[in-house]
Amino acid sequence: MMGDVYAVYLRELIRLWRQKVRLVTTIVMPLLWLGVIGNAFNNAFKMPFEGDFLSFLTPGILVMTMVFTSTISGITTVFDREFGFLKEMLVAPIKRESILIGKMLGGVTQAILQGAIIIVLAIIMGVNFKGIESIPGMVLTMFLVSVAFVSFGLAVASKMTSMEGFQMVMNFLIQPMIFLSGAFYPTKMLPSWLKIGVKLNPLTYGVDAMRYFAVGINEFNVVIDLTVMIVLSIAFILLGGYLFRKS
Amino acid sequence: MKAIEIEGLIKEFDGIRAVDGISLEIEYGEIFSLLGPNGAGKTTTISILATLLKPTKGKVKVNGYDVVTQAGKVRHSIGIVFQDPSLDDRLTARENLDIHGRLYHMKKDERRKRIEEVLEMVELQERADSLVKTFSGGMRRRLEIARGLMHKPRILFLDEPTLGLDPQTRRHIWNYIEKLRNEGVTVLLTTHYMEEADKLADRVAIIDKGKIVALGSPSELKDSIGGDVIKIRCSDANKMAAILSSNGFNAMIVDNEIIIKAKKAEKEIPRVFALAKDIEIKSIMYKEPSLEDVFIHYTGKAYREEAGDEMEAIKRRWRMRR
Ligand SMILES: Nc1ncnc2c1ncn2[C@@H]1O[C@H](COP(=O)(O)OP(=O)(O)OP(=O)(O)O)[C@@H](O)[C@H]1O
Ligand SMILES: [Mg+2]
Numbered sequence: 001m002m003g004d005v006y007a008v009y010l011r012e013l014i015r016l017w018r019q020k021v022r023l024v025t026t027i028v029m030p031l032l033w034l035g036v037i038g039n040a041f042n043n044a045f046k047m048p049f050e051g052d053f054l055s056f057l058t059p060g061i062l063v064m065t066m067v068f069t070s071t072i073s074g075i076t077t078v079f080d081r082e083f084g085f086l087k088e089m090l091v092a093p094i095k096r097e098s099i100l101i102g103k104m105l106g107g108v109t110q111a112i113l114q115g116a117i118i119i120v121l122a123i124i125m126g127v128n129f130k131g132i133e134s135i136p137g138m139v140l141t142m143f144l145v146s147v148a149f150v151s152f153g154l155a156v157a158s159k160m161t162s163m164e165g166f167q168m169v170m171n172f173l174i175q176p177m178i179f180l181s182g183a184f185y186p187t188k189m190l191p192s193w194l195k196i197g198v199k200l201n202p203l204t205y206g207v208d209a210m211r212y213f214a215v216g217i218n219e220f221n222v223v224i225d226l227t228v229m230i231v232l233s234i235a236f237i238l239l240g241g242y243l244f245r246k247s
Numbered sequence: 248m249k250a251i252e253i254e255g256l257i258k259e260f261d262g263i264r265a266v267d268g269i270s271l272e273i274e275y276g277e278i279f280s281l282l283g284p285n286g287a288g289k290t291t292t293i294s295i296l297a298t299l300l301k302p303t304k305g306k307v308k309v310n311g312y313d314v315v316t317q318a319g320k321v322r323h324s325i326g327i328v329f330q331d332p333s334l335d336d337r338l339t340a341r342e343n344l345d346i347h348g349r350l351y352h353m354k355k356d357e358r359r360k361r362i363e364e365v366l367e368m369v370e371l372q373e374r375a376d377s378l379v380k381t382f383s384g385g386m387r388r389r390l391e392i393a394r395g396l397m398h399k400p401r402i403l404f405l406d407e408p409t410l411g412l413d414p415q416t417r418r419h420i421w422n423y424i425e426k427l428r429n430e431g432v433t434v435l436l437t438t439h440y441m442e443e444a445d446k447l448a449d450r451v452a453i454i455d456k457g458k459i460v461a462l463g464s465p466s467e468l469k470d471s472i473g474g475d476v477i478k479i480r481c482s483d484a485n486k487m488a489a490i491l492s493s494n495g496f497n498a499m500i501v502d503n504e505i506i507i508k509a510k511k512a513e514k515e516i517p518r519v520f521a522l523a524k525d526i527e528i529k530s531i532m533y534k535e536p537s538l539e540d541v542f543i544h545y546t547g548k549a550y551r552e553e554a555g556d557e558m559e560a561i562k563r564r565w566r567m568r569r
Contacts, residue, residue, distance in 0.1 A: 007349035011335060011342075018337050018378075084333030088394075091297050092350035093322040 008102025060183030073107035074153015137213030267457035326400030
């Protein structure tokens with residue numbers, strides 16, 4: 001079982017390594033967010049919290065990047081189906097779960113690597129992280145966010161038959177979730193009817209947890225944050241697993 | 248126990264019957280060919296045997312295991328080369344084989360040794376560490392075959408292994424398949440090349456529209472439609488034809504050539520010479536009926552193996568790769 005998962009994972013790692021340039025190009029967008037938006041608004045208005053806007057924004061951008069990367073990497077199983085490699089795995093004497101877990105770990109690895117690059121760049125830009133003690137909490141949050149959204153991507157991929165479907169999911173689900181998560185602004189600033197959306201959005205709690213661990217700013221109790229993320233991860237793993245097995 | 252047992256297999260896709268009541272048994276060590284035109288149901292049958300599709304109806308056993316209830320054990324017993332490309336082209340040839348070995352629980356040393364063996368077999372050692380992306384279609388095909396053999400399966404499915412390959416490469420692959428016979432591997436091969444089935448297979452099932460229309464060894468099949476065609480040129484065709492006719496042959500003269508049919512031409516030709524006496528025989532030749540003649544005989548229609556079909560199939564493969 002472990003060997004099977006590793007075989008699937010190893011392939012993902014090799015592919016990731018071959019595409020290492022992409023790892024760099026996909027951090028351009030978060031970098032622009034931090035470098036331009038972050039600095040532009042840094043002293044623009046009085047924030048309803050201690051500290052500067054850049055430090056507030058960084059955890060949000062981190063979560064946003066991981067959500068994108070994870071979802072996309074989950075969806076790449078479609079390519080396996082299109083290009084036949086999935087068949088190679090499906091006729092092998094291994095469990096379907098091993099394929100699923102191996103692919104999931106591949107996506108999680110990619111997302112966490114990307115997160116790490118952003119953290120390093122943020123430190124260079126002068127973001128005030130809490131310190132060494134923030135690392136375990138941030139890694140845990142990154143792990144939960146990426147597990148949840150890789151699984152979500154897998155679920156989507158199992159149902160999806162075309163690339164248009166991919167655009168639909170990104171525009172109608174992922175983008176609104178990110179915009180309503182408080183990644184870019186304190187949710188206190190929103191009108192109350194939008195706050196309902198924020199509260200219902202599970203990603204809000206992921207952003208909140210990340211912000212708590214990274215720079216010590218939070219709106220909710222971090223235990224609640226993590227509970228929501230764990231429940232979300234498990235729900236998406238089950239959904240992804242179920243749809244993947246069925247397809 | 249048989250290597251493969253299929254009983255009353257039916258597979259429907261949205262009401263369309265791709266496989267329509269196939270029954271057959273394949274012995275261990277046999278090279279068996281499913282021969283039929285595009286859309287006959289060959290790939291569908293193989294996919295069911297390889298547990299990728301579930302039968303709509305019927306009982307199917309591979310290596311003694313039921314493909315529905317014991318799919319895991321079936322997968323342990325088989326190797327497969329798919330009709331459509333299924334390599335990871337961002338990996339090197341060696342990496343593709345290594346991952347395959349891992350998926351089949353081969354130990355490290357065993358993997359390393361076997362990778363060299365199969366790469367040598369398909370003559371890709373020099374390109375072992377190139378990305379598959381940079382391979383030509385024929386090289387990819389050879390690598391797929393190498394991968395199918397990597398874990399030494401007892402039963403091997405080859406779905407159109409030589410589709411779109413040049414004659415030389417095709418001959419190479421035929422040689423590998425011959426080698427497998429010596430190693431006692433059971434091979435189920437699909438093809439729409441008559442020549443391929445004829446040359447390699449111990450037994451052939453001709454299928455059309457999801458049904459088996461004829462089953463037997465290539466020579467049995469060809470014998471079953473009435474034997475060879477013999478053509479004779481000689482100094483006096485009329486006289487010769489008369490002699491042959493009075494000796495029990497059914498002789499016809501076409502374009503100054505005498506044509507007779509015989510069950511076994513090799514046996515009849517010496518008799519023809521003996522009967523000729525003072526008539527000078529300038530040339531004598533005979534043609535065995537081909538599997539193509541068999542196909543025409545049993546389906547009542549010409550075999551749809553035109554160049555266009557093949558080009559279409561190759562194009563389709565390329566599109567899939569993009
Ligand atoms: N997934 C599918 N959904 C619907 N119909 C299918 C599916 N797969 C195959 N078919 C249909 O089943 C029939 C048999 O297809 P199959 O691929 O088994 O043919 P084949 O003998 O392998 O042909 P070829 O020589 O072109 O590979 C065809 O009519 C095909 O359209
Ligand atoms: Mg086919």
